[in-house]
Amino acid sequence: MNVRTYLAAAAALALSVGGCSKKQDTVVATADTVQITAADIDRDAVALLPGGAVGVVRVDAPSLFQSQFGQHLAQLLASRLPLPPSAGFEPTRDLGVLYAGLYSMQGADFAAVATGTFHPDAIERAADGTTMTPLGAPLVKTSYARRTLYVSRNVGFAVLTEHTILLGNETGIRRALDRLSEGRAKHDVPPWMDDVLGTPNAALVGAFDFAGQAPVAATVKGLSFLQGIRRARIVGNFQPPGMNFAGTLSYPTPEAAQAASAGMNQANQMVQSYGFFMQLAGIGNPIQSLQTAPNGNDAQFVVAIEGRAVEWALNQIATFAPVAQATPFQTQGSRP
Numbered sequence: 001m002n003v004r005t006y007l008a009a010a011a012a013l014a015l016s017v018g019g020c021s022k023k024q025d026t027v028v029a030t031a032d033t034v035q036i037t038a039a040d041i042d043r044d045a046v047a048l049l050p051g052g053a054v055g056v057v058r059v060d061a062p063s064l065f066q067s068q069f070g071q072h073l074a075q076l077l078a079s080r081l082p083l084p085p086s087a088g089f090e091p092t093r094d095l096g097v098l099y100a101g102l103y104s105m106q107g108a109d110f111a112a113v114a115t116g117t118f119h120p121d122a123i124e125r126a127a128d129g130t131t132m133t134p135l136g137a138p139l140v141k142t143s144y145a146r147r148t149l150y151v152s153r154n155v156g157f158a159v160l161t162e163h164t165i166l167l168g169n170e171t172g173i174r175r176a177l178d179r180l181s182e183g184r185a186k187h188d189v190p191p192w193m194d195d196v197l198g199t200p201n202a203a204l205v206g207a208f209d210f211a212g213q214a215p216v217a218a219t220v221k222g223l224s225f226l227q228g229i230r231r232a233r234i235v236g237n238f239q240p241p242g243m244n245f246a247g248t249l250s251y252p253t254p255e256a257a258q259a260a261s262a263g264m265n266q267a268n269q270m271v272q273s274y275g276f277f278m279q280l281a282g283i284g285n286p287i288q289s290l291q292t293a294p295n296g297n298d299a300q301f302v303v304a305i306e307g308r309a310v311e312w313a314l315n316q317i318a319t320f321a322p323v324a325q326a327t328p329f330q331t332q333g334s335r336p
Helices: 003-014 038-043 061-065 070-078 120-126 170-181 191-197 214-219 254-273 275-280 307-320
Strands: 055-060 095-103 109-116 140-144 147-152 155-159 164-169 204-209 231-237 242-250 287-295 298-306
Touching: 038 164, 055 061, 055 191, 061 070, 061 095, 070 307, 095 170, 109 170, 147 170, 155 170, 164 170, 191 204, 191 231, 242 254, 242 307, 254 275, 254 287, 254 298, 298 307
Parallel strands: none
Antiparallel strands: 055 095, 055 204, 095 109, 109 164, 140 147, 147 155, 155 164, 204 231, 231 242, 242 298, 287 298
C-alpha cells in the first residue's frame, strides 16, 4: 500500500466523528479502601491523563525511532531525559507508546504516559540526590499524592508499574497524580478524540480542541489558515520522504473552511518560493506534496514532509530550547 493510499484510509477511519469509540469507564480506583493493581494501571494509559486537554497525541515509539531521523531524535531525547544512565532506561529499546496531553492549566502544561519496559529498582537507586542527569541536575526522590515522585529541575515522573510511567511538568503531573490518588482517574476524553486515538496502524495520531482556548489562538495568530479553527484531527506515519500526515481542520462555517484550504495552498506556495535558499542550507524542499480541499465546515489535507527538514527542526529545538533552568518543584500537599 503506497503512502497516499495509506493516508487516505487512515484519514477515513480517524476523521469520521461517528465512529465506534471504545471509551471505558473508571479504569483505576485508588481510594484508600480500594486496592489498585498493576493490571488496573496498565489497562488504559489514556485514563491516567487529566481531563480537559487542549490536545492528545499518541506516538508509536519504535516506528519513530526507526525513521530516517530517528537516531537524531534519540540523541536529542537522551539530552533532555531526567534520568541518569544508571537508571537503565534506553528509549530506543524500552519505550513502546507515548500518550501526551497538552493543557493550558497555568500556562503551557503537559502530562504524558509512557508504556514500555522500565526498571523501578534501578531508577530508585539512581535517585540518590547526587548523580547528575542529562538535565544538569540530580534526580531527587520525593513523594506526592501517596506516590513516589522523581524530580530533576522542573520535570517530574512517577513509575506506576514496570510497564507504565507518568511524567509531566509540575502542574501537569500534580493534576494527574491527584486524580489517581483520589480515585478520579477515568478515560476522560471526548468521543471524537477517542475515535482519532483509536485509529489502527497509524504511527502518530493527534486530536486537538482549540475552541475557547485564548492562549492557543494567540499562538496560531500568524498562520492565516488556522484563524478561527475549532478542532484538528491528524493521522500520520514516518515513512519516506520523512513524515506523512492526513488531517481535517474544522471551522464554524463552510466559508471559513474554504478560506483555510486556500490559505494552506498559499502557505505552500510561499515555502516553495524559498526552495533554492533551503537547498543551499541543506534543508531541501520541506513540503514534498500537499493536497487540500474544503468539505463542508472542514478543510481536509494530505501532506508529505521531507526528512531533512525534520532534522533541521530538531537542530533548532536543540539550539533554541536549551535545558530548562532549575525551578522549585512543589511536592507538598495535594490540589483539589
